[in-house]
Amino acid sequence: MKLFTSLFVVLAAIGSVMALPTSDLVARNVTATLDYPGTCNNENLSQQDMFKAANNLYPGVECIVIVDSAHFAQVGNVHVSGRKWGNGNVDRVDCGLVAGAVNSIAVQCGNRGGSTGATRGDNTIVVHVASHWV
Secondary structure: OHHHHHHHHHHHHHHHHHHHHHHHHHHHHHHHHHOOOOEEOOOOOOHHHHHHHHHOOOOOOEEEOOOOEEEEEEEOOEEEEEEEEOOOOOOEEEHHHHHHHHHHHHHHHHHHOEEEEOOOOOOEEEEEEEOOOO
């Protein structure tokens, strides 16, 4: 009986130690769910124009959303817009981050366009690539 009790105590201790990182993982997963999820549209845009629009957005320059939305770039039928997301107190991001989001949308969604957060977190500017201003 002492053998089973000892074995149970050892296994319980190991289980407790193994479970500790799980709370960190759960916390990280909850944080990740606050990020704006990347979404693809169903449009037929020029992927080449998406990359050109991204090249027109320069790092070190602020992309600012004054009211609810802003127009960042347009090449051909590709429109790059931004909208506040989260609690709405982020109203500017580096245009280099917007360009990165546009490139990510072009790679992930192809010619369909889409949207994604310019930065990680629950409070960001959402970048939209579409055939119209958002």
